Amino acid sequence: MTSAEHPPHVDPSFVVLRETVQPDDVGIVRDIVVSTGFFTAVEVEVAIELVQEHLARGTRSGYCFLFAELERRTVAYACYGPIACTVGSFDLYWLVVQQALRHRGLGRYLVQAAEARIAQAGGRRVYIETSGRALYQPTQAFYERCGYAPEAVLHDFYAPGDPKIVYSKALAAGAL
Amino acid sequence: MTSAEHPPHVDPSFVVLRETVQPDDVGIVRDIVVSTGFFTAVEVEVAIELVQEHLARGTRSGYCFLFAELERRTVAYACYGPIACTVGSFDLYWLVVQQALRHRGLGRYLVQAAEARIAQAGGRRVYIETSGRALYQPTQAFYERCGYAPEAVLHDFYAPGDPKIVYSKALAAGAL
Numbered sequence: 001m002t003s004a005e006h007p008p009h010v011d012p013s014f015v016v017l018r019e020t021v022q023p024d025d026v027g028i029v030r031d032i033v034v035s036t037g038f039f040t041a042v043e044v045e046v047a048i049e050l051v052q053e054h055l056a057r058g059t060r061s062g063y064c065f066l067f068a069e070l071e072r073r074t075v076a077y078a079c080y081g082p083i084a085c086t087v088g089s090f091d092l093y094w095l096v097v098q099q100a101l102r103h104r105g106l107g108r109y110l111v112q113a114a115e116a117r118i119a120q121a122g123g124r125r126v127y128i129e130t131s132g133r134a135l136y137q138p139t140q141a142f143y144e145r146c147g148y149a150p151e152a153v154l155h156d157f158y159a160p161g162d163p164k165i166v167y168s169k170a171l172a173a174g175a176l
Numbered sequence: 177m178t179s180a181e182h183p184p185h186v187d188p189s190f191v192v193l194r195e196t197v198q199p200d201d202v203g204i205v206r207d208i209v210v211s212t213g214f215f216t217a218v219e220v221e222v223a224i225e226l227v228q229e230h231l232a233r234g235t236r237s238g239y240c241f242l243f244a245e246l247e248r249r250t251v252a253y254a255c256y257g258p259i260a261c262t263v264g265s266f267d268l269y270w271l272v273v274q275q276a277l278r279h280r281g282l283g284r285y286l287v288q289a290a291e292a293r294i295a296q297a298g299g300r301r302v303y304i305e306t307s308g309r310a311l312y313q314p315t316q317a318f319y320e321r322c323g324y325a326p327e328a329v330l331h332d333f334y335a336p337g338d339p340k341i342v343y344s345k346a347l348a349a350g351a352l
Contacts, residue, residue: 046260084222087335125332152328154342156301159263166330 009105088124185281
């Protein structure tokens with residue numbers, strides 16, 4: 001995308017990152033996810049359930065959150081967590097930016113911030129699962145720009161004709 | 177294995193399958209999993225947590241159980257469930273047989289019984305994830321005998337040098 005198509009990137013110094021999860025994040029996450037027009041009703045419910053799981057069980061839920069606030073409004077979030085029974089493998093489950101603020105660098109900033117926290121927590125590798133459908137080509141290109149490589153394809157995973165691509169990235173501890 | 181090494185297979189007509197999960201299954205699952213000497217303490221905890229999740233939330237937990245009883249004793253179990261945000265994909269999370277009763281056909285019987293229930297619930301594909309380490313070669317061979325094919329390998333997934341193999345099997349609705 002060129003600057004003619006989108007406003008310039010948000011200056012990271014204006015972005016406040018927040019890790020604590022609050023009860024009103026249930027509605028905030030719903031609004032952000034719905035705003036994209038990208039996710040099905042079931043997917044929206046799953047996104048919300050992960051917030052509720054964290055509210056109920058804290059980090060024992062396995063779901064960590066990173067919210068990006070601009071002018072005290074939460075406009076994007078990442079949800080990630082350690083993969084059970086692994087040494088240092090993490091999943092990045094969700095990364096969503098409020099529709100009106102997409103293409104401003106917030107997603108990339110959140111990915112980098114999540115990776116830094118994962119590395120601090122002893123993470124070695126980050127996995128991202130996404131659909132291989134054409135609808136997801138911008139998603140796939142975004143993760144590849146962030147340094148993720150497709151490591152596996154599971155055919156007919158999401159539905160017949162809808163494969164899952166597993167992206168991974170090895171974190172270099174010294175690089176963060 | 178030949179019959180010289182192991183007693184003959186258990187007659188399936190002696191096996192009672194049970195799907196309801198009861199509070200004492202927490203201890204039963206712990207005993208079965210520990211008996212194998214195969215799983216780490218963390219893995220045992222995860223196995224137990226899935227039972228507790230089912231007791232707390234029922235099928236909404238996403239974890240279904242199938243227990244095999246012999247002479248009113250629970251001697252093996254399978255844990256499986258639908259994969260969120262997919263149409264008809266299921267994970268077979270755990271399949272464990274009491275150590276003293278291994279190599280008697282109970283594992284295979286449980287896999288087939290779980291597949292039948294998955295197909296009845298609209299399942300199309302079953303996934304099994306296991307380690308690519310040498311320790312797991314009997315596990316890998318067992319799933320291949322059950323008709324599962326390795327579809328993807330994620331290097332360094334469980335730990336450096338310990339890859340994850342993703343096995344899958346397409347269920348033929350008419351065949352069950």
